[in-house]
Amino acid sequence: MPVKYQLGRIMAAACCLLMAVRPASAQEDITDTVTQKVTQAFYSTRVIQSQSIEMLHKGNLDVRILHRFGPVDQGIKELFGIDQASMRMGFDYGISDHLTIGIGRSTYRKEYDALFKLRMLQQSRGSRTVPLSIILTAGAMIRTADETAQNGYKPDAGDRTSFYGQLIAGRKFNRQFSFQLIQTLLHMNYVNDGTLANTLYALGGGARYRLSKRLALTLEYNHVFSNLPAGYYNPLSAGLDIETGGHVFQLHFSNSTGMNERAFLTETTDRFFKGEIRFGFNLSRMFQLH
């Protein structure tokens, strides 16, 4: 057989193969062209008591019932503090996926609070990668319980009002672990105790470690950098989140009593590592209003 003829057969066969292969190249990779938002860095909009990088979805109402009990070390007579319950009830609503407003009231000092929470950046991956989420929070609080200063002065409504602003940056590192930094600037119009500054700055951290699809360990700490008076400490809390689909239960131990930013930053009088801790739980129930 001449070499030339053989070559022709090979080329013809190659041609045939190429044509057969051509239509089989399916273009079906659709994942790379889409930006995917990273969701559920935390189960709830609070790590434990501080705001988390989670937002409510548009049209969602989050009814939050928070309990904090007395010191655990009081023993069985006080049922380890359960006899003394302090609570805060709150209603948060998602105006959009990136804007949440909320109101609440705590039994402690009969204090009302309002909040405004805005997501400025959301972590995402895919075609557009954003490494972290950034949240801005602003809030106001007013105490309505009767107060009398040491010199007999009765603070008026303006005096009992305080404000805070927060910048939170956080990231869901993987399916298990999320971490965020919280910067808080708190201003109180009037402070009873002259040793406490009117305006103070706190830097905190919040973390979550997911144990399973529905359980996660949480930890948060805030460090107040403006000097706290003697007998006041920085709030530290550790907890367990249970997510049941619509409900989130946040069981925790903390050294603070207050459940709003002013109260837990400036009125924590217990020391976590001296065993002066309180049991508490947050109950969050989500309603889709429209």
Add this chain to the structure above:
Amino acid sequence: MRILTILVFVLLHSTCPAQRWQTRTAQFSFHSSTKLEDITAANRQGFIDIDASAQTITAAVLMRGFEFRKALMQEHFNENYVESDRFPKANFKGNFTGNTVQWDKDGEYNTLVNGTLLLHGVSGHIQCPAKITVKNGSLSCTAEFTINPEDYHIKIPKTVMDNISKTIKVTIITGTLNRIQ
């Protein structure tokens, strides 16, 4: 001789071009119905490829593209049920095994599709009827089948067991597929 052979193949090839259609806007929806709750989600960015010469159908859909009425339910679907971060998309590869479809002749054809669905990292066999409509050289297709979440290792927790059906109805409406060369 060599040139002649090549010429014959080229001619053969150009006289019967590949009959192939695609869309990236097919609607995939699923429905769960129980006494307590009806749940529906839809994704309008599904990919479908129909190759008439090979008698195959390929489909792909991003799990995060399914939209629910309740936003929190959508988040739970992605995070806790189908785990979209680990398994971002579902794929289907199948063959037309029913009545012959005359791809170049207007009409409605009821046929069968047999294939493999890859969902949540688990492969399952699907056989379902499909209706193909050929009109003026364009193509559309509808199909419906049921899947059992358990078969795809999608765990439903006890607390919501009564709210989510054991069989999920999946509906695919491709819309018009565009002929590609």
